[in-house]
Amino acid sequence: MPLRIIRNDITRVKADAIVNAANSQLRAGGGVCGAIFAAAGEAELSQACRAIGYCPPGQAVITPGFQLPAKFVIHAVGPVWQGGQHGERELLANCYQAALELALAHRLRSIAFPLISTGIYGYPKAEALQVAIRVIGAFLLEHDMTVTLVVYDGASFAISEKLFSSIAAYIDDRYLDEHPDRRRYRQMESFELSESMAEPIDMMMSQVKASRSLDDLVKHPDETFSQMLLRLIDEKGLTDAVVYKRANIDRRHFSKIRGDIQYQAKKATALALAIALELNLDETRDLLARAGYALSRSSKMDIIIEYFLTEGNHNIFEINEALFAFDQPLLGA
Numbered sequence: 001m002p003l004r005i006i007r008n009d010i011t012r013v014k015a016d017a018i019v020n021a022a023n024s025q026l027r028a029g030g031g032v033c034g035a036i037f038a039a040a041g042e043a044e045l046s047q048a049c050r051a052i053g054y055c056p057p058g059q060a061v062i063t064p065g066f067q068l069p070a071k072f073v074i075h076a077v078g079p080v081w082q083g084g085q086h087g088e089r090e091l092l093a094n095c096y097q098a099a100l101e102l103a104l105a106h107r108l109r110s111i112a113f114p115l116i117s118t119g120i121y122g123y124p125k126a127e128a129l130q131v132a133i134r135v136i137g138a139f140l141l142e143h144d145m146t147v148t149l150v151v152y153d154g155a156s157f158a159i160s161e162k163l164f165s166s167i168a169a170y171i172d173d174r175y176l177d178e179h180p181d182r183r184r185y186r187q188m189e190s191f192e193l194s195e196s197m198a199e200p201i202d203m204m205m206s207q208v209k210a211s212r213s214l215d216d217l218v219k220h221p222d223e224t225f226s227q228m229l230l231r232l233i234d235e236k237g238l239t240d241a242v243v244y245k246r247a248n249i250d251r252r253h254f255s256k257i258r259g260d261i262q263y264q265a266k267k268a269t270a271l272a273l274a275i276a277l278e279l280n281l282d283e284t285r286d287l288l289a290r291a292g293y294a295l296s297r298s299s300k301m302d303i304i305i306e307y308f309l310t311e312g313n314h315n316i317f318e319i320n321e322a323l324f325a326f327d328q329p330l331l332g333a
């Protein structure tokens with residue numbers, strides 16, 4: 001999966017490079033910086049940093065990883081938060097970009113980032129996360145690399161409060177869990193609704209849906225998941241590379257899907273591809289059905305995806321950011 005988000009200690013992450021939230025003097029500090037120096041071997045890493053000397057905010061430099069499982073450490077200097085009116089956002093974006101470009105220049109295939117500036121430097125976490133996802137997401141639409149965003153503790157991962165509460169309300173309205181009280185409540189609710197407007201509307205909706213699916217079925221009765229996917233890519237005038245990058249899946253995985261008419265896609269892969277194709281909710285249901293799946297009201301993951309589809313937001317990286325915040329599996333490979 002090109003972009004993963006995990007909870008871990010970054011010094012344990014196996015990647016070609018891990019990124020250090022560094023200071024301009026490149027000295028061993030506290031926070032993630034202290035942990036990286038300690039795990040790499042403080043004397044060796046300090047010596048390598050002294051040889052470089054200085055790195056301005058918004059830039060990045062590279063050293064070996066010494067005792068770390070990662071081969072390299074990319075030291076990226078984030079901005080100190082001063083209220084948000086001092087170019088902090090741009091500097092933070094620049095330092096993610098600089099680290100990614102350095103990894104590219106060294107032909108690295110994988111890189112892991114902490115949430116730069118969100119500790120001692122005081123950058124608000126939700127806003128820093130948005131910057132990270134935006135820069136990494138844009139980079140991954142152009143390049144093949146595996147990027148891991150490493151979150152150290154639950155509290156340090158927050159999506160914007162507005163988005164979180166809007167998704168939470170959406171889930172709350174739709175989620176059918178197995179608790180008997182909740183089911184009874186839902187039954188009562190649907191009973192009240194069916195007495196009034198809900199039934200005719202539901203009937204109308206199911207007729208519209210049925211005719212759409214019928215139409216599709218008549219035109220392409222025996223189409224498999226893989227065939228439907230490839231047809232939609234052609235119809236939308238997209239390239240394979242655009243689709244697999246937007247789906248957060250890697251090239252090899254996509255080649256397997258392309259090469260096997262009977263490919264058995266996992267649900268997360270089918271959903272990721274529906275998002276990459278910018279399908280609406282009904283079209284997503286059709287594509288999922290070809291892989292043998294349906295969107296379920298007893299899956300929080302499905303409801304969150306439904307939320308983004310109805311919002312017309314097909315940015316897989318933002319969707320994964322939200323899935324992670326709600327402890328759900330991420331989309332992609």
Ligand code: APR
Nearest residue numbers: 009010021023029030031032033114117118119120121152
């Ligand atoms: N693994 C992953 N993430 C970690 C780890 C770890 N082992 N330890 C801390 N973090 C997280 C923090 O929870 C925070 O969200 O890294 C994020 C960045 O926090 P800091 O390390 O404080 O970095 P930053 O805010 O960029 O401040 C940089 O601190 O250590 C000094 O030398 C460094 O002066 C520089 C300043």
